[in-house]
Amino acid sequence: MKLRINGKDHDVDADPRTPLLWVLRDHLGLVGTKFGCGMAQCGACTVHLDGVPTRSCVLPAMLAEGKAVTTIEGISDGDTLHPVQQAWVEGSVPQCGYCQSGQIMTTVALLKKKPQPTDEDIDVALSGNLCRCGTYQRIRKAVHRAAEIAQSGPEGTP
Amino acid sequence: MSRARWLAVPAVLLATWAYAQSAPPPPAPAGPHPFFAVHKVLTSPRCMNCHPQGDAPLQFDQSKPHAMGISRAIDDVGMSCATCHQVVQYDFPHAPPGAPNWHLPPEDMRMVFEGQTVQSLCEQLRDPAKNGGKTLDEVLHHVSHDPLVLWGWNPGPGRTTPPLSHDTFVGEMKRWVDMQGACPEDTRPFVPAPPMPIAAPAAETPAATDAPATDTPAADTPATDTPATDTPAAQP
Numbered sequence: 487m488k489l490r491i492n493g494k495d496h497d498v499d500a501d502p503r504t505p506l507l508w509v510l511r512d513h514l515g516l517v518g519t520k521f522g523c524g525m526a527q528c529g530a531c532t533v534h535l536d537g538v539p540t541r542s543c544v545l546p547a548m549l550a551e552g553k554a555v556t557t558i559e560g561i562s563d564g565d566t567l568h569p570v571q572q573a574w575v576e577g578s579v580p581q582c583g584y585c586q587s588g589q590i591m592t593t594v595a596l597l598k599k600k601p602q603p604t605d606e607d608i609d610v611a612l613s614g615n616l617c618r619c620g621t622y623q624r625i626r627k628a629v630h631r632a633a634e635i636a637q638s639g640p641e642g643t644p
Numbered sequence: 645m646s647r648a649r650w651l652a653v654p655a656v657l658l659a660t661w662a663y664a665q666s667a668p669p670p671p672a673p674a675g676p677h678p679f680f681a682v683h684k685v686l687t688s689p690r691c692m693n694c695h696p697q698g699d700a701p702l703q704f705d706q707s708k709p710h711a712m713g714i715s716r717a718i719d720d721v722g723m724s725c726a727t728c729h730q731v732v733q734y735d736f737p738h739a740p741p742g743a744p745n746w747h748l749p750p751e752d753m754r755m756v757f758e759g760q761t762v763q764s765l766c767e768q769l770r771d772p773a774k775n776g777g778k779t780l781d782e783v784l785h786h787v788s789h790d791p792l793v794l795w796g797w798n799p800g801p802g803r804t805t806p807p808l809s810h811d812t813f814v815g816e817m818k819r820w821v822d823m824q825g826a827c828p829e830d831t832r833p834f835v836p837a838p839p840m841p842i843a844a845p846a847a848e849t850p851a852a853t854d855a856p857a858t859d860t861p862a863a864d865t866p867a868t869d870t871p872a873t874d875t876p877a878a879q880p
Contacts, residue, residue, distance in 0.1 A: 525739040526728040539727050544739060546732060595722035603721070611721035613713040614728070 489550055491516070492560025502548035507531045509547045510557060518558035518587045522616075529615030532588035533557050539595045558587035561594055570594050573632035581619035589615045593629050602633055677828040678819035683762045685813045686769075687836055688806040690796035694748055695757035701748055702758070705804050707836065716751055733800050741803065743795035749776070762830040770825035780821045788814050 487498045491514065498513050510516040510533070519542060522530030526541035533542045534556035561568040567575070570593045580586045589612065596603055596611040603611070608629050617625070685691060693702035699715040702708060718724065729746035749755040753776055757765060768774045775783060787793050797810045806813065820826075 525736070526730075527738070527740075532727075537722075538724050539722065541728050541730075544728070544730050544734065544742075546730075549731060592723075599720065599722035607721050610713060610715070610717045611723060614723075 487547055487551055489547065489555060490553070491555040492557060493554075498547070500547060503546045505543050506533070506545045506547045506550050506555070507542040510542065510555075516557050516559050520584055520587060522585065522588075527616075528585070529588040529592065530585050532591040532615065534591060534595060537595065537598070539592050556591075558591060561590070568594065569635040570597065570628075570632040572635050573628040577624055577628040577631060579621055579624045579628045581617075581621050585615060585617045585619075589617065589625055593625075593632060596629070597633055597636060601636065603629060678816040678823070679766045679828055680762055680830075681808060681816040682769075682813070682820060683760075683765055685806040685808050686757045686765060687760065687834065688796075689804065689836075690799055690806055691793075692757045692836070695755055696748075697756050697758045699751075707758070716748060733795065733798060735800060737801050739800070741795065741800050744791045746792065759834045761832060761834055763827050764831070766820075766825070766827035770827070780825050784814070784817050784821045787817055 487500065487502055487509075489496045489498055489509070491510070496514060498509055500509050500513055507519060507521060510519050511521070519533055520530040521543060522528035524543050526544045529541070531541055531543040532539050534540065534554075535545070535550060536553045537556070562571060568590075570590050574580065574586065574590060579589075592612055592615050596607065600607050605626060608626050612625065612629075686695075689702070689705045689707050693707055696702050698709075699717065700709045701714060703710050718727075725746040725748070728740045730740075730742040731744045731746075733742045753774070755768070755774070755776060760768065769783060770780060772778060778786065794810065797805050799805060808816070
């Protein structure tokens with residue numbers, strides 16, 4: 487399979503039906519994307535497929551061929567963190583951290599569509615990303631902060 | 645000769661009249677009006693759950709509002725149905741069902757099935773201004789071939805199928821299309837059809853004495869087209 491992930495082309499020798507999550511983690515070493523429930527119910531495995539948040543645990547890798555896959559490893563600009571990542575660090579959002587890459591990927595897509603989201607927008611976008619630590623209030627605050635950071639400088643465009 | 649000619653004129657007229665009388669009459673439904681059967685399918689959970697009255701899709705055989713607050717609004721925040729509903733159907737329990745192009749009807753063409761009477765759903769489905777701009781033949785083609793429609797008869801574990809087979813459903817739709825989309829007069833309040841039973845694992849099957857009574861109609865049996873009365877449709 488030929489997959490384009492974070493702007494780079496990869497030749498992957500895997501069963502085409504393998505969930506994209508396991509191709510990312512086991513074949514390519516991109517372990518920032520997490521396995522949670524394995525059935526698209528928790529959001530921990532969220533990546534972008536052509537910019538749309540997608541649950542990689544139920545996506546056969548062959549269906550990602552010809553599309554642009556973006557993982558948590560691909561959203562920063564070198565050493566410059568993405569505004570969402572900056573806001574997450576600034577607000578000490580993660581507790582255990584396991585779900586946070588999925589939360590961040592969904593937030594990145596949200597801010598592309600709604601640069602100044604309301605609380606209701608955040609609820610709609612992120613209600614499918616579960617956090618067993620209950621960091622939801624910090625997540626919501628950080629989403630608003632990320633929007634501010636993104637608006638404040640040219641390098642901070644999500 | 646002349647007399648014979650005069651006799652021939654009424655003979656021709658008589659023959660013409662007789663031919664006219666023997667011409668086939670306009671198509672009339674044989675048996676129940678086909679849209680009763682069509683309505684039973686379209687208001688079953690597999691079809692109705694994505695044709696809701698509100699903005700939230702429904703789920704499960706109980707047609708509950710979708711978990712996690714999912715609604716049409718997800719499109720405005722960068723998500724899509726395909727975030728979770730992939731193009732393939734998985735056979736393991738609890739996974740979101742999948743089929744190509746999983747989606748709700750657009751906001752400006754809602755094509756609501758939920759709560760529709762037989763008559764109102766029929767009138768909606770034959771109206772291009774309310775059915776997505778389709779002719780009756782295109783409606784028939786859609787329900788015959790669209791992968792998302794066909795998914796309803798292969799919905800994965802834990803989900804019932806519509807109360808008629810797909811072949812029977814398409815046959816009833818064709819009868820309806822052949823009638824130029826004529827609609828029955830029936831405005832009885834909508835009552836969802838009972839879902840077809842799912843075969844439960846033996847260990848989880850309740851004892852027969854504990855099983856609730858059911859009068860689920862046999863599959864492929866169109867609903868009656870008894871004229872509307874004060875009595876709601878005979879569905880539990």
